[in-house]
Each structure stands twice: as C-alpha cells, then as structure tokens.
Amino acid sequence: MARMGLNTESVVTAAVDLVDLDGFDSLSLSSLAQRLGIRVPSLYKHIDGIDDLKQRISEKAKLDLYGKLEAAALDRYGVAAFRAVATAYRDFAIQYPGRFDAAGYKARLSTLPTISPSLERVAEECGIPTEHAARTVQALRASMRGLLALQVETTPELSGTVYESLLDLLEAGLVNFTVYTANR
Numbered sequence: 001m002a003r004m005g006l007n008t009e010s011v012v013t014a015a016v017d018l019v020d021l022d023g024f025d026s027l028s029l030s031s032l033a034q035r036l037g038i039r040v041p042s043l044y045k046h047i048d049g050i051d052d053l054k055q056r057i058s059e060k061a062k063l064d065l066y067g068k069l070e071a072a073a074l075d076r077y078g079v080a081a082f083r084a085v086a087t088a089y090r091d092f093a094i095q096y097p098g099r100f101d102a103a104g105y106k107a108r109l110s111t112l113p114t115i116s117p118s119l120e121r122v123a124e125e126c127g128i129p130t131e132h133a134a135r136t137v138q139a140l141r142a143s144m145r146g147l148l149a150l151q152v153e154t155t156p157e158l159s160g161t162v163y164e165s166l167l168d169l170l171e172a173g174l175v176n177f178t179v180y181t182a183n184r
Contacts, residue, residue, distance in 0.1 A: 014035055016102075024054075027053070054105055065100075071088070090144070122174070
C-alpha cells in the first residue's frame with residue numbers, strides 16, 4: 001500500500017528538492033526513497049523508474065525556469081527584456097542548481113517549447129529576422145547556459161562579473177545583428 005499522502009506529484013517534488021541539494025547527476029531511487037522514508041519498490045507505484053523520474057523533473061524544471069523568465073520579461077521590451085531574462089536565468093541557476101541541470105536534460109517529447117518563449121520575444125523585439133530567430137535564441141541560450149554551467153560547478157563567485165561581460169557581448173550582437181547580416 002502507498003504511504004498516506006504520497007502521490008506522483010509529491011514524489012517528483014521531493015526529487016526536485018533532492019536534486020537542488022545533491023545535484024541532478026547524483027539522483028538515485030534509493031536516495032529519494034530514503035528522503036521520503038519509504039523503500040525503493042514503493043516508488044514504482046508512482047513512477048516508472050529513474051528515467052521517468054528524470055524526465056518528470058526536467059519538465060518541472062523547465063516550467064519553473066520559463067515561469068521565472070516570463071515574469072522577468074514582463075513589462076520590458078527589447079534589450080531591457082533581454083537583460084532581465086538573462087539575469088533571471090543566472091539567478092535560477094544559482095538558486096536552483098539541480099533544476100538548472102535538469103532543465104537541460106533531454107526530456108521525452110512533450111508540449112514544452114525547446115527554447116524559452118521570452119527569448120523568442122526578445123529576438124523579435126530586437127529586430128532579428130524571423131528566419132534567424134530560432135538559431136539566434138539557441139545561440140543566446142547556449143552561451144548563457146554554457147558559462148553558467150561552468151561557473152555554478154567551479155567558480156560561483158565569478159557568476160556576476162564574467163556573466164555580465166558575456167551579456168554585454170550578446171547584447172551588442174542582438175542590437176547589431178541586422179547591420180552585420182546586411183553587410184555580409
């Protein structure tokens with residue numbers, strides 16, 4: 001019999017909290033069961049195994065992240081929205097390192113967008129032509145995510161200064177993209 005009050009949502013929520021403490025790569029069914037005060041076989045009443053759990057965590061992490069990014073972009077336009085979104089992205093990575101890693105996990109096909117809708121809007125507002133928008137957003141996200149992943153793992157104290165320099169470069173690219181591509 002399942003433990004009173006335990007359901008799939010509570011199992012995933014406990015797993016999300018666990019990955020923020022110990023890291024996404026450290027997640028195991030035994031560590032989760034121990035945290036919940038149950039035995040591993042009891043988890044299978046709520047999830048289909050570690051891969052299913054990781055996919056659920058990834059989807060939850062992406063929803064959490066996209067919510068933070070959308071809130072940051074609210075009432076901002078263009079470059080100001082980009083800065084707000086990029087800052088929220090950094091803050092999310094520092095505050096929720098496990099979720100940050102999980103958001104990059106290759107989740108099963110779902111209805112979740114593969115890139116942040118707020119970054120798509122920023123690209124459009126900065127005048128990025130529609131045919132270049134998707135790859136521009138992917139480049140922005142990859143640049144920010146790559147640096148943040150390194151910094152969160154190795155030197156979190158540099159997160160502010162180095163990240164701000166990266167944002168300066170990316171902002172210059174956004175602002176000058178149409179001029180640059182027109183002259184190529």
